[in-house]
Amino acid sequence: MAFPHSLRTRLATNLFAKVAGPNGAETRARVHDTPGPRWFAEDRPIRRVHGDASMFVGGLRALLLQSLHPLAMAGVAGHSDYRGDPWGRLQRTSAFLAMTTFGAEVDARRAVDQVRGIHRRVHGTAPDGRPYRADDPHLLTWVHLAEVDSFLLAHQTYGARPLDQEGCDGYVADTARVAEALGVPDPPRTTADLAARLAEYRPELHGTAEAREAAKFLVLKAPLPWAARPPYAVLAASAVAMLPPWARLPLRLPYLPLAEATAIRAAGHGLVRGIRWTLTA
Known part of the structure; x- marks a missing residue:
């Protein structure tokens, strides 16, 4: 019995290092040990969703969906080193989510201020000639909608304890x-409002060369050791399977409804359960 335990510990250590980075232990201690009030009580839905292993699938789905807005994608292509340092981006995102969801209010506010400072410096001109700014409230809203929709859908599909309708609305409200702290004006507070707001962006969404390149990198060319490639392929397939059909054609991603409802769904459940088991070591 000692071998499985030691293997699980090694897997947990390696996965945590990839997701949290070299300062992960320090960040985790600050998130959970710093005294003071939090933005969200322990029974709030946001804590259940953001603390579940289904976030791995939801995060990848969010990146793919977000890339469909040409101005948002132009900002990523021009200012984010997602190809050269994908793990760094993941680590910064996971630290932000941990701080704002579980951390002390003072640290949550500091994390938001840091992101807003970065957004103020990200601006330029998209390939189609339109100017963009990362702190544009309209673009901030799109990024928020895509994230919330993706995280919630992944949780309801692969989460250990899916939410009821009241809980889903509570998550969107949380x-x-x-979002408001980041500069999003009047973000949605129910799932119905979330769906309506997403639909409003549909006319603006297009598959650009930059978006297709990002999707290819995220789905097929992520820099991983050979041993990690099979589970990542399951993760990517699960994320793609949760995209609506209208979002796949512009990114040249496949639509295989029968396989997605059977083999991919089963493999996704197995993968998320494995991640959950590993992280509770």
Whole structure:
């Protein structure tokens, strides 16, 4: 019995290092040990969703969906080193989510201020000639909608304890607090409002060369050791399977409804359960 335990510990250590980075232990201690009030009580839905292993699938789905807005994608292509340092981006995102969801209010506010400072410096001109700014409230809203929709859908599909309708609305309402702090005007507070707001962006969404390149990198060319490639392929397939059909054609991603409802769904459940088991070591 000692071998499985030691293997699980090694897997947990390696996965945590990839997701949290070299300062992960320090960040985790600050998140959970710093005294003071939090933005969200322990029974809030945002804590259940953001603390579940299904976030791995939801995060990848969010990146793919976000890339469909040409101005948002132009900002990523021009200012984010997602190809050269994908793990660094993941680590910064996971630290932000941990701080704002579980951390002390003072640290949550500091994390938001840091992101807003970065957004103020990100601006330029998209390939189609339109100017963009990362702190544009319209673009901030799109990024927020894509994230919330993706995280919630992944949780309801692969989460250990899916939410009821009241909980789903509560999750959307919880995320609105963080969104407003980031500069999103009047974010949605129910799933119905979330769906309606997403639909409003449909006419603006297109598959650009930059978006297709990002999707290819995220789905097929992520820099991983050979041993990690099979589970990542399951993760990527699960994320793609949760995209609506209208979002796949512009990114040249496949639509295989029968396989997605059977083999991919089963493999996704197995993968998320494995991640959950590993992280509770």
